[in-house]
Amino acid sequence: DADVTQTPRNRITKTGKRIMLECSQTKGHDRMYWYRQDPGLGLRLIYYSFDVKDINKGEISDGYSVSRQAQAKFSLSLESAIPNQTALYFCATSDGQGLNQPQHFGDGTRLSIL
Amino acid sequence: DQQVKQNSPSLSVQEGRISILNCDYTNSMFDYFLWYKKYPAEGPTFLISISSIKDKNEDGRFTVFLNKSAKHLSLHIVPSQPGDSAVYFCAASAYAGNMLTFGGGTRLMVKP
Numbered sequence: 001d002a003d004v005t006q007t008p009r010n011r012i013t014k015t016g017k018r019i020m021l022e023c024s025q026t027k028g029h030d031r032m033y034w035y036r037q038d039p040g041l042g043l044r045l046i047y048y049s050f051d052v053k054d055i056n057k058g059e060i061s062d063g064y065s066v067s068r069q070a071q072a073k074f075s076l077s078l079e080s081a082i083p084n085q086t087a088l089y090f091c092a093t094s095d096g097q098g099l100n101q102p103q104h105f106g107d108g109t110r111l112s113i114l
Numbered sequence: 115d116q117q118v119k120q121n122s123p124s125l126s127v128q129e130g131r132i133s134i135l136n137c138d139y140t141n142s143m144f145d146y147f148l149w150y151k152k153y154p155a156e157g158p159t160f161l162i163s164i165s166s167i168k169d170k171n172e173d174g175r176f177t178v179f180l181n182k183s184a185k186h187l188s189l190h191i192v193p194s195q196p197g198d199s200a201v202y203f204c205a206a207s208a209y210a211g212n213m214l215t216f217g218g219g220t221r222l223m224v225k226p
Binding site for chain 1: 116118120123146148150155156157158159160163165203207213214216217218219
């Protein structure tokens with residue numbers, strides 16, 4: 001079983017709809033992240049959380065919100081989806097103990113907004 | 115403005131030869147650098163990293179070189195294998211933190 005699981009893997013929806021992408025992890029990591037990937041731009045950070053009660057904006061948080069329901073769960077919401085939010089979305093986790101711990105990624109959610 | 119850049123969108127090499135992937139950065143506060151590999155329909159997987167106190171780190175066929183004065187790092191894969199065909203992302207962080215800034219990626223194709 002995957003250590004970092006994202007659901008759904010693919011989603012097609014219409015402009016204006018509310019969308020929730022979910023992420024759960026079994027790695028026991030306290031830090032979780034949401035990124036989006038666009039061609040040629042790499043991965044850009046949307047939101048991150050270092051603990052259940054900690055939520056921080058990343059580079060491109062406008063139009064998104066998150067919820068850290070438990071240490072193992074971190075969900076990303078698009079309150080009113082727009083076409084330029086069409087992208088590949090990744091959740092990641094890392095261990096907060098020690099310096100420079102690498103991030104571990106889920107397999108992504110491909111989101112298309114028509 | 116992108117703080118981490120991978121100027122080659124793609125690279126093609128012959129099996130058994132060396133692959134060299136390059137990455138440039140602009141933020142002098144970056145002190146930790148990572149390379150990730152990504153296959154289609156999968157998430158990025160951590161490959162190798164280097165701290166700014168070093169100029170080289172080696173792990174099997176993979177070696178990362180860091181030139182701080184030039185703000186440049188490179189990933190060498192020797193010998194290249196067809197299974198190495200993937201997109202490679204360079205990433206950097208500052209202050210020993212977990213916040214990563216990614217480059218745009220380079221697609222490596224290793225031909226048999």
